[in-house]
Amino acid sequence: DKVPKEISQKYYISRILGQGACGIVKLVYNKTACTKHAMKVIKKSRLTNGQLNHLNNPAKIMNEINIMKALRHPCIISTEEVFDSCDAVYIVLELMQGGELFDRITKLGKLPERLTKFLFRQMVLAVKYLHSQGITHRDLKPENVLLESKEEETIVKITDFGLSKFVGEDSFMKTMCGTPLYLAPEVLRGNGLNCYGPEVDVWSLGVILFVCLVGYLPFSSDYKEISLRDQILSGKYRFSHSHWQHVSLQAKLLMKKMLTVRVERRITLEQILNHAWMQDVDIIIRTERLLSQEALKEKVYLTQSSTNSDEENINIDNVTVLR
Numbered sequence: 001d002k003v004p005k006e007i008s009q010k011y012y013i014s015r016i017l018g019q020g021a022c023g024i025v026k027l028v029y030n031k032t033a034c035t036k037h038a039m040k041v042i043k044k045s046r047l048t049n050g051q052l053n054h055l056n057n058p059a060k061i062m063n064e065i066n067i068m069k070a071l072r073h074p075c076i077i078s079t080e081e082v083f084d085s086c087d088a089v090y091i092v093l094e095l096m097q098g099g100e101l102f103d104r105i106t107k108l109g110k111l112p113e114r115l116t117k118f119l120f121r122q123m124v125l126a127v128k129y130l131h132s133q134g135i136t137h138r139d140l141k142p143e144n145v146l147l148e149s150k151e152e153e154t155i156v157k158i159t160d161f162g163l164s165k166f167v168g169e170d171s172f173m174k175t176m177c178g179t180p181l182y183l184a185p186e187v188l189r190g191n192g193l194n195c196y197g198p199e200v201d202v203w204s205l206g207v208i209l210f211v212c213l214v215g216y217l218p219f220s221s222d223y224k225e226i227s228l229r230d231q232i233l234s235g236k237y238r239f240s241h242s243h244w245q246h247v248s249l250q251a252k253l254l255m256k257k258m259l260t261v262r263v264e265r266r267i268t269l270e271q272i273l274n275h276a277w278m279q280d281v282d283i284i285i286r287t288e289r290l291l292s293q294e295a296l297k298e299k300v301y302l303t304q305s306s307t308n309s310d311e312e313n314i315n316i317d318n319v320t321v322l323r
């Protein structure tokens, strides 16, 4: 539908790249710089019976964008530019031509263990960085893990900070939206206070690791014996030997420590990086090299990017508020 002219003046809007729960992602071309980008369009919620629906209320979207703009890591998606119009927010981002990790797992059925280790180490480093900035992602899933290229061994970037929280804030569970396939038990339990910490991201990473290694979900409503909620609360995941026999013992041991119901016993990100399964020198060297190259690229770009101040729009620190 109609895109504000400030955007169509600067960008040529091309095809749809992905369809998320909270909006679509389109391929756009910057007309002057002749560069390609992704543009996520997040519709602002209508006022339904007088109150903003919790998902896409403007304040929450701007909170997310401020979080994204504050972050700088090779494995966290970076925003190019943001246009805030009355009924939608347009976020111009780097192009991630490898698409979503979800689609690569679906296409291949599952990932080879070595490739999983390569990609998983980057996800752990990204989440470790998030936590060092006082942010809990809270919605880690393969749909929110993007791949930079179609190469097998490529850079991973985390996205969709729609549910992210600065851990300092009240971490009351505001939205129980979507199915809890990747949700930690302490969030589901919601014992009154609903308070929970960054460890929820370790649980979600554990579910992602599980799906990468064997191509099926550890907890699912397809498993009729017990409810999804009870599967998660008991930490009883489906362990089909035919799938797991090709997976190394160390990977299984790490998995078990991540999908630990008791928060105080769950493995930490630091311990994951020091776990035996992660001590693969070749993988460590290749991920470190890839990430330092990416970080360097980021620096070079920043020194080049010009500050454009259009008189008719307020352009503070590359958020253009459209009149």
Ligand SMILES: C/C(=N\NC(=N)NO)c1ccc(NC(=O)c2cc3cccc([N+](=O)[O-])c3[nH]2)cc1
Residues within 6 Å of the ligand: 017, 018, 020, 022, 023, 025, 037, 038, 040, 042, 064, 091, 093, 094, 095, 096, 097, 098, 099, 100, 146, 159, 160, 161, 162, 163
């Ligand atoms: C910020 C954000 N979501 N925030 C949100 N939903 N808040 O509620 C967000 C979510 C998803 C994406 N996705 C992409 O950038 C993205 C998806 C995809 C699929 C095929 C190909 C590409 N591509 O860039 O080539 C893709 N990019 C980018 C940003």
